[in-house]
Amino acid sequence: QKEVEQDPGPLSVPEGAIVSLNCTYSNSAFQYFMWYRQYSRKGPELLMYTYSSGNKEDGRFTAQVDKSSKYISLFIRDSQPSDSATYLCAMASGSRLTFGEGTQLTVNP
């Protein structure tokens, strides 16, 4: 079993939709939870990170962590075609970072 599970998609939504991206994990030692966005042929770009359970909001993006369920989510409101990318969840324990497979998202105009 992988430490971090993420549905690779692909996920296709119409412009303006609310997008929900999710990851589950098995290692209770993970302390930091991150979401990265990766456009084709580019390095991952940090979108959001959190250290604790609960919600964190930044513009159209909301990151949610539920440590008791070992489940994290990223919500994108009013999705735009420019949000089309691969979204990677990542979790860290100490110095080691573990990535999910990434979910490929397409927002259609």
Add this chain to the structure above:
Amino acid sequence: GAVVSQHPSWVICKSGTSVKIECRSLDFQATTMFWYRQFPKQSLMLMATSNEGSKATYEQGVEKDKFLINHASLTLSTLTVTSAHPEDSSFYICSARGPGEGVLHFGNGTRLTVT
């Protein structure tokens, strides 16, 4: 914010030659940098952890003699792919932790094509 610069962004080389990729932390000092490899439609695979002033730590299955890592200063790490072969063609990405952070910031990657 923490910025990581990677160069070149793409390179084509002939089989048997060596290629050097540079990774710089532009506005912060990074005692540790990380090198990843990514195949199409796959996630990032950690190759090695680069420590300033000491030897890199390689992940299992990564040939240290093929992928030479040098971290000569607090802002620069290099990855040299030696005697490259077509199977080394991939997307290589470096990253570093920002000061006082647990998160990683990534360079824009280097697409290597070996012909």
